[in-house]
Amino acid sequence: MSELLFEGADWNFSTLQRIHDACETVAHRELGLDTYPNQIEVITAEQMLDAYSSVGMPLFYRHWSFGKHFAYHEASYRKGLMGLAYEIVINSSPCISYLMEENTATMQTLVVAHAAFGHNHFFKNNYLFKQWTDADGILDYLDFARGYVGQCEERYGRLAVEHTLDAAHALMSHGVDRYPGKKKLDFREEEKRAGKRRLYEEGTFNDLWRTVPTGPVKTSAVLNVERRRALLGLPQENLLYFLEKTAPRLAPWQRELLRIVRHIAQYFYPQGQTKVMNEGTATYVHYRIMNRLHQDGRLTDGNFLEFLQSHTNVVFQPEFDDPRFSGFNPYALGFAIMQDIERIVKDPTEEDREWFPDIAGTGDEMAVLRDVWANYRDESFITQFLSPNLIRQLRLFHLHDDPAERAGVLVDAIHDERGYRRIRRELSKQYDVGYIDPNIEVVDVDLAGDRRLMLRHTVVKGAQLAETDTKRVLQNLADLWSYDVSLVEVDAATDKVLKEYVLNPRIQPAAA
Amino acid sequence: MHIIDRRLNPGGKSLENRQRFLRRAKALVQGAVKKTSQDRGIKDVLEGGEVSIPLDGMDEPRFRREGGTRDMVLPGNKKFVEGDILPRSGDGSGRKSAPGQGDSEDAFRFVLSKEEFVNLFLDDLELPDLAKRKFAEAESHALQRAGYATSGSPANISISRTVTRALARRVALRRPRPQAIAELEARLEQESDEEKRAELLAELEALKAKAKRIPFIDPIDIRYRRFETVPKPVAQAVMFCLMDVSGSMSEHMKDLAKRFYMLLYVFLTRRYRHVEIVFIRHTDRAEEVDEQTFFYGPASGGTLVSSALQCMHDIVRSRFRPSDWNIYAAQASDGDNATSDSENVARLLTDNILPVSQFFAYLEVGESGTYSFEMPDSSLWSLYERLRAGGAPLSMRKVRDRSEIFPVFHDLFQRRGTTQERAAS
Numbered sequence: 001m002s003e004l005l006f007e008g009a010d011w012n013f014s015t016l017q018r019i020h021d022a023c024e025t026v027a028h029r030e031l032g033l034d035t036y037p038n039q040i041e042v043i044t045a046e047q048m049l050d051a052y053s054s055v056g057m058p059l060f061y062r063h064w065s066f067g068k069h070f071a072y073h074e075a076s077y078r079k080g081l082m083g084l085a086y087e088i089v090i091n092s093s094p095c096i097s098y099l100m101e102e103n104t105a106t107m108q109t110l111v112v113a114h115a116a117f118g119h120n121h122f123f124k125n126n127y128l129f130k131q132w133t134d135a136d137g138i139l140d141y142l143d144f145a146r147g148y149v150g151q152c153e154e155r156y157g158r159l160a161v162e163h164t165l166d167a168a169h170a171l172m173s174h175g176v177d178r179y180p181g182k183k184k185l186d187f188r189e190e191e192k193r194a195g196k197r198r199l200y201e202e203g204t205f206n207d208l209w210r211t212v213p214t215g216p217v218k219t220s221a222v223l224n225v226e227r228r229r230a231l232l233g234l235p236q237e238n239l240l241y242f243l244e245k246t247a248p249r250l251a252p253w254q255r256e257l258l259r260i261v262r263h264i265a266q267y268f269y270p271q272g273q274t275k276v277m278n279e280g281t282a283t284y285v286h287y288r289i290m291n292r293l294h295q296d297g298r299l300t301d302g303n304f305l306e307f308l309q310s311h312t313n314v315v316f317q318p319e320f321d322d323p324r325f326s327g328f329n330p331y332a333l334g335f336a337i338m339q340d341i342e343r344i345v346k347d348p349t350e351e352d353r354e355w356f357p358d359i360a361g362t363g364d365e366m367a368v369l370r371d372v373w374a375n376y377r378d379e380s381f382i383t384q385f386l387s388p389n390l391i392r393q394l395r396l397f398h399l400h401d402d403p404a405e406r407a408g409v410l411v412d413a414i415h416d417e418r419g420y421r422r423i424r425r426e427l428s429k430q431y432d433v434g435y436i437d438p439n440i441e442v443v444d445v446d447l448a449g450d451r452r453l454m455l456r457h458t459v460v461k462g463a464q465l466a467e468t469d470t471k472r473v474l475q476n477l478a479d480l481w482s483y484d485v486s487l488v489e490v491d492a493a494t495d496k497v498l499k500e501y502v503l504n505p506r507i508q509p510a511a512a
Numbered sequence: 513m514h515i516i517d518r519r520l521n522p523g524g525k526s527l528e529n530r531q532r533f534l535r536r537a538k539a540l541v542q543g544a545v546k547k548t549s550q551d552r553g554i555k556d557v558l559e560g561g562e563v564s565i566p567l568d569g570m571d572e573p574r575f576r577r578e579g580g581t582r583d584m585v586l587p588g589n590k591k592f593v594e595g596d597i598l599p600r601s602g603d604g605s606g607r608k609s610a611p612g613q614g615d616s617e618d619a620f621r622f623v624l625s626k627e628e629f630v631n632l633f634l635d636d637l638e639l640p641d642l643a644k645r646k647f648a649e650a651e652s653h654a655l656q657r658a659g660y661a662t663s664g665s666p667a668n669i670s671i672s673r674t675v676t677r678a679l680a681r682r683v684a685l686r687r688p689r690p691q692a693i694a695e696l697e698a699r700l701e702q703e704s705d706e707e708k709r710a711e712l713l714a715e716l717e718a719l720k721a722k723a724k725r726i727p728f729i730d731p732i733d734i735r736y737r738r739f740e741t742v743p744k745p746v747a748q749a750v751m752f753c754l755m756d757v758s759g760s761m762s763e764h765m766k767d768l769a770k771r772f773y774m775l776l777y778v779f780l781t782r783r784y785r786h787v788e789i790v791f792i793r794h795t796d797r798a799e800e801v802d803e804q805t806f807f808y809g810p811a812s813g814g815t816l817v818s819s820a821l822q823c824m825h826d827i828v829r830s831r832f833r834p835s836d837w838n839i840y841a842a843q844a845s846d847g848d849n850a851t852s853d854s855e856n857v858a859r860l861l862t863d864n865i866l867p868v869s870q871f872f873a874y875l876e877v878g879e880s881g882t883y884s885f886e887m888p889d890s891s892l893w894s895l896y897e898r899l900r901a902g903g904a905p906l907s908m909r910k911v912r913d914r915s916e917i918f919p920v921f922h923d924l925f926q927r928r929g930t931t932q933e934r935a936a937s
Contacts, residue, residue: 013515020513039514047518050526065572067533070526075623094514101519162532170573319588328587397589399598401582411596414589427585438577463580472573 118282128270137187167476175240280334664736769844818856847890
């Protein structure tokens, strides 16, 4: 069992197989990980750039903004401003990991341990991914989406499709359900249903019906406000869903496009909420696996040193006054907290026993970590597991910046007795989607009058929407809605209206 | 576990998206191309290469929050204690992160291929098809081999192709080889046993019959060489850039001229395999110079246009035989010329230059700000006008502003006789 996996930097496909099997043994036997089957794909740098520009997915519908990202990444890569990631991994079953051909054998081992076991386990077990994503169906669904967008382009013109997609992309971050609905998303089922729906619509379409006079319309007075709001499902924070279901003048294919964008946004939603945990998990797992392989004599000291160098780069956290500082490095933060958990479980201090009575000294760090990986997201993870010890180690401090305060920025808490809980709370807020994304919802539609769509932004801590961007997004929204759209910004604390936008659709509805 | 080698998959998956992006960013990229081409030499225009386009012109809007009170947790506290007030500047919190988001990066460089670059450059200029056709007439036609045909004139039979096909057919249908028949005949001679002779005879008969059924050359084997006439671009062209560089020519005027020459160069390179440029600048003396000196070298003195024309004439005579070269000339000037020179200019043009030139354009450049029609006719303009009225094939326009360059170019290169065709149709 103690023969070397490889020597030097070269590898071939049988080396990869050996690497994978060795990692798998450690991951499953020692760490008790539970993973999707793995599929490892070897790609070139150019293909890696391709994958970057389509948000890491192997296939995607065509859109100019992916071209923009490609051009951007390519330019910075060629100039040497940016190194490429060693790997990209896709939350699907089988779990696909892309490895670059330039990597050395050591790097391939690191990447396999990191992606094919760390990320893979996280995707399969974390509750958000279980709830919101369908690993079995995603690739089929993307294939369907690509085909469908292509068909629409043929039938309705590239420009029309582009306009709809642009508008949908602008609303993408407001196209997710934040709370689980009645049932789990099933992409394959969804795709079948969409297909049937289209066939049915095409099969039963009869142009004659268009000419049949409709009966007298119920006056809007009949529907009282409450009832109307209930019927429309208001208030609604999933703007894409609302438009898809109720926008009066959208063509069926446009609704389908909105649905596609919405599903994809939903698919990526858990990734945004678990960046620290996901990268932390993968880093922790690769660190354990690599150490085990080295201890068992399957990696040479030289290879192990090479690994340590990459690992150190990955978990490097510059301090706030370092020119390289650009916020928290999710790899570093996640890895640090998980290592800290391991320490608390195995070798707790008095302070740890007081702060973490449930896990301190229980001894089985993997059981605790597996539970953490399954049941938390970044915000709750930090709230729960950022320890005083780590706060001291990272020398964290909290700044409160009130623009009204002329004198400057207040240091509100530092790494001392009084500060631990406040720092922990504030840091976890930085990862809470409820705080990061502006809270915008559809509150009403003026059905009796001019069908104006009314939105409301609840302003927290005085942060209003950036004006230029907001106007452009609302313009897109108005174009989809086909009637006026208004947005009021209301202060959460005082209920005072701070600002109001009204936009008209660029394409005026034809006079009735 | 599967390992899949995707390296051999076709690359360029992003090509289509890249093209969509280019189409979308066309106006921006065009602006960038225009700006880039101003800073370049005439020949470098065709090189393609990097252009910078502003990223914020292509951003995708999202609902974003800004302002308000902010709370942040940072690592690496050195000396702060709770309650400290930090001055706002340089508190280490205002840095933007990820490039490509927000306004952190205001431009990014985009690499255009040569083809993309020229297309965008010309697209902006909408080089008229009319002009292309006019120049197409200057091309000669040539015959080019275009594969084989089953019919044609006997002179064009391709023997080798026909024989090859016949051989293939004979092999395929198992035509007996002459040697086989000869061998059989020889054995028949020597054979004495009657029964065997009859057998051999029958075999021989069969072979002969088969050889007759399967002819050595069949009409279906015959192939003719096919020829197509293709327009063959005339091999070479020379472009003369004549510029008055006396003190009255400002940088702006030279820039106008440069852009005109650039267009002419791009235009000619698309037409000819080989384009030479000759730069001639003149004051009261003319000299042939390189591009750098031509556009940027200081010079001053009086003005004698005939000197430049004489210089061009000499160069044509010594280096560019009119029968081998297509000669184009564009002259840029602010129009001042010594009155006594007029006779020389007229004589040189009508007797020596115009007869050998494909095209002679005169561009009168002026300071920007006033309209062309407000320019009083200069002495050179009046002279050329007189020559033109007398039937000389001169093209002349006035230009004041950079934006006028293309319309003027378009105008100059309009096909003669278009108007009559239109009227007739």
